[in-house]
Amino acid sequence: MKKKKRVLILFCTTLVILFAIIYVFPNVTGALKKTEIIEYGSLQVTDQVTAYIIRNETVYFANKSGSIHYYVKEGEQVRKGVPILDITSGIQNDKESSYQKLMERISRFNGGESVFSDDIKKIRTQLAKLENDRDVAANAGDTEQAARLEQQIQRLNQKKDYIQATDDKAKEEIVRQNQSINAVGITPENYVSQTNGVISFYIDGYESEFSPENMALLNKNKVQSLNIEVQSVARATTLSAEPLYKVVDNKKWYTAFWVAPENIVKYEKGHKATINLPLGQVDGTIYDILDDEGRWLVILEFNRYYEEFAQIRKIDAEVITSDYSGLIIENESITTKDGQPGVFVKDKSGEYVFKPVKIITSDGEWSLVEVSYFYTDDGTTKVETVNIYDEILKKPN
Numbered sequence: 001m002k003k004k005k006r007v008l009i010l011f012c013t014t015l016v017i018l019f020a021i022i023y024v025f026p027n028v029t030g031a032l033k034k035t036e037i038i039e040y041g042s043l044q045v046t047d048q049v050t051a052y053i054i055r056n057e058t059v060y061f062a063n064k065s066g067s068i069h070y071y072v073k074e075g076e077q078v079r080k081g082v083p084i085l086d087i088t089s090g091i092q093n094d095k096e097s098s099y100q101k102l103m104e105r106i107s108r109f110n111g112g113e114s115v116f117s118d119d120i121k122k123i124r125t126q127l128a129k130l131e132n133d134r135d136v137a138a139n140a141g142d143t144e145q146a147a148r149l150e151q152q153i154q155r156l157n158q159k160k161d162y163i164q165a166t167d168d169k170a171k172e173e174i175v176r177q178n179q180s181i182n183a184v185g186i187t188p189e190n191y192v193s194q195t196n197g198v199i200s201f202y203i204d205g206y207e208s209e210f211s212p213e214n215m216a217l218l219n220k221n222k223v224q225s226l227n228i229e230v231q232s233v234a235r236a237t238t239l240s241a242e243p244l245y246k247v248v249d250n251k252k253w254y255t256a257f258w259v260a261p262e263n264i265v266k267y268e269k270g271h272k273a274t275i276n277l278p279l280g281q282v283d284g285t286i287y288d289i290l291d292d293e294g295r296w297l298v299i300l301e302f303n304r305y306y307e308e309f310a311q312i313r314k315i316d317a318e319v320i321t322s323d324y325s326g327l328i329i330e331n332e333s334i335t336t337k338d339g340q341p342g343v344f345v346k347d348k349s350g351e352y353v354f355k356p357v358k359i360i361t362s363d364g365e366w367s368l369v370e371v372s373y374f375y376t377d378d379g380t381t382k383v384e385t386v387n388i389y390d391e392i393l394k395k396p397n
Contacts, residue, residue, distance in 0.1 A: 034394040035346060038386055041328035043368045044320050045266050045361055049257035051275065051317045052223065053309060054210045054299075056148065056249035058195075059106060059203060061187040062238040066090050072199045074234070075307060077250065084191045084199060084245060087238060097239050102231060105205030106243065114159045115209055115222055123160050126216045127153060148249070152213035159214075187241070197247040200310035201234040207246065210313065212254065215299055220258045220292055228314050248310040254287065255300045257319070264289070264296045266321040273300055276318040282306050286321075322361050326368045327388060329357070334367060335396045344393040345386060352393050357385050 066087040072078060097103065109115075134149035188194075206228065208214075233243050255275060259267065267273070267286055274283050287301035300319070302309075333343055337354050344352040358374040359367045373384050386392070 035391045036330065036333060036394050038327050038329060038388060038390045038392060040326065040388060041366075041368075042323070042325045043328060043361060043363060043366055044324075045322035045363055047259060047263055047266065047319045047321070049259070049317055049319055050314065051255040051257045051319075052210060052218075052314055053312050054212060054215050054254040054256055055207075055310065056152075056212060056252075057200075057207045057246045057310070058186060059207055059246045060084075060191065060244050062087060062240055062242045062244055063187050063189065064089055065238060065240045067237050068235065068244070070234070074199070074201055075310060076199050077197070077305075078193045078199055078247075079196050080193055082193045084193055086191065095239070097242050099231070099233065099242050102203060102205045102233075102243060103241065106203075106207070109206070109208040114163065114214070114217075115206075115226065119217070120160065120163065122217055123156065123163075126213070127156055127160070129216075130156065130213060152211070155208065155211070156213040191244070193247060195247060195249070198250045198310050199245055200248055201232055201245050202230050202311040203233055203243050203246060204228055204230045204313050206313065212252075215254060215256055216288065216290060216297075218256055218292070218297055220295055220297070230311060230313055246310075250305055250309070251303060253302050253309055255284075255302070255317075257298055257317075258292065259296045259298050261294070261296065264298075267296075267298055271321070274320040274323070275300060275302075276320065277306060277308075277312075277315065279307050281320075324361055324368045326360065327371045327386060328366050328368055329386075329392070330394070331362065331365055331367055333392055333394050333396065334359075343386060344396050346391040346393070352396075355386055355390075356383055358383075 064087055066089045069086045069088065071083045071085060078084070130149055130153045134146050134153065137143075137145040137149060186194075193199075206226070233245065238244060267289055269286050269289055271286050272283065273286050274281050282302055282304055284300040284302040284304070286298065288297075288299040290297040290299070329343065334341055334357065335344070336342070337356075340356045341359060342354050342356040345355045347353050357367075358370040360370065361368050370385055372387055373382055375382055
């Protein structure tokens with residue numbers, strides 16, 4: 001009996017010792033505390049967006065029925081004076097066009113209708129901006145840009161007049177006037193390029209709406225309600241008045257998308273941004289940030305060629321607003337002491353010592369921090385901070 005009792009005591013004592021070894025001792029010494037080694041890495045600040053491509057583009061229509069003979073290909077860059085195509089007469093014009101809906105849409109919007117904004121105050125603000133930009137370009141001797149802006153002003157004034165028209169008769173008169181002067185749709189005598197640009201045979205009928213003069217008027221709800229279908233109009237024959245091709249200004253083009261209020265801090269007007277598209281990245285600049293009923297409309301400007309930029313209207317894309325390299329730390333390893341962000345670094349004696357860090361940027365999961373030292377915001381104090389290969393405590397809180 002005594003022997004069994006001694007065995008039981010010995011067993012319990014052994015369990016207590018093992019418990020102390022496994023659980024108590026490591027917590028005292030830090031032997032089982034989870035750590036990570038700080039290393040160099042890269043951190044991108046991104047947004048997944050639905051982007052709308054905005055361009056200066058002119059649609060050209062057939063001046064007669066016949067067979068089409070093309071001289072250029074899709075996406076080809078041409079100079080002024082280059083032949084685009086010829087039409088040889090011989091096709092009967094007594095059947096309904098397969099592009100009827102497309103033609104009707106182009107006609108309506110060229111006439112002054114707009115799917116975007118009836119906010120006259122907003123339109124006037126945009127007109128004032130375009131007029132100022134035109135005057136700046138003219139004073140700088142950039143006659144081409146001044147002429148381009150004057151054309152945009154003219155188009156936007158047409159839409160303003162249409163919106164302000166008081167009855168259907170007045171609207172019809174505005175449409176008639178606009179159709180004769182609006183450069184978005186042209187029926188030429190011959191098909192020779194009138195400007196430098198990119199030729200595209202993809203048309204959606206919204207060419208006059210998704211344009212630089214209108215982009216500040218975009219409304220998310222209205223844009224999302226559009227049924228945008230890009231249609232190829234390359235073919236062997238044509239009927240009179242059918243769309244044939246468009247010429248797109250590739251010197252500048254834009255993308256517009258909406259960002260939630262909590263993410264708008266990633267964007268700053270005039271700063272660089274990159275958009276990831278199916279055929280590669282394109283670097284651009286944040287052209288404007290506009291309040292749209294509590295959401296933020298962000299417009300990026302590009303002056304680099306992208307192979308399919310003339311074809312696409314709507315696309316899901318990734319926008320990169322920051323791309324950094326440096327020391328990278330998981331956010332769960334960062335704590336605060338007296339209001340100062342920092343981490344606990346293991347020193348030579350095995351103790352964990354708090355070291356302040358200066359966060360350059362964060363994506364919510366990881367943070368990029370300064371290395372070796374940083375200066376306080378007033379620039380007067382040099383603060384020692386973490387270095388590469390420092391061992392830091394994970395989840396210190």
